[in-house]
Amino acid sequence: NAGVTQTPKFRVLKTGQSMTLLCAQDMNHEYMYWYRQDPGMGLRLIHYSVGEGTTAKGEVPDGYNVSRLKKQNFLLGLESAAPSQTSVYFCASYSWRGASEQYFGPGTRLTVT
């Protein structure tokens, strides 16, 4: 049982490049989330999904898109990266059926130059 995994772990992009971050969970959780974490600002919600095929905006959605084509996967896309998107990105999953806690992945450290 791997829990929540994220790929890649590290990435450096140039301004204007695009990339996709992959989050996968093997716990059959309904809800999945993408956060970014910046010094002094805590974890901020980018987008989330309450089920396969559904997504919703969080607190800081601009510049990001997401897709949830399969229940176990949640993809975060950056179409045209900007230096302001330099951050550590965390994915989390949650099931309303079980213990009420979000399980987090190990994070992706993204630098945009």
Add this chain to the structure above:
Amino acid sequence: EDQVTQSPEALRLQEGESSSLNCSYTVSGLRGLFWYRQDPGKGPEFLFTLYSAGEEKEKERLKATLTKKESFLHITAPKPEDSATYLCAVEGNEKLTFGTGTRLTIIP
């Protein structure tokens, strides 16, 4: 809008010196208050969920308590391995709002 404020931002304690971390919150209809531990370079790790005022939960040297406006994470006789950032979050409609955390350092 849900808000979470944690204090202090950083806390240095001697090994064995007990203290408390504070989490103040405003939320329209609290569904749950969460405490997480985060080590450098890793994702947050779940510690506790509290649902109603007066509730308390314990795990090893940690005890979390909840009132209508705030939560405390009490750490008793801490050890160096308790050094980490402790995050508090409140659950609103389908999502969590996090505080900025308290960075705890335990000095041997």
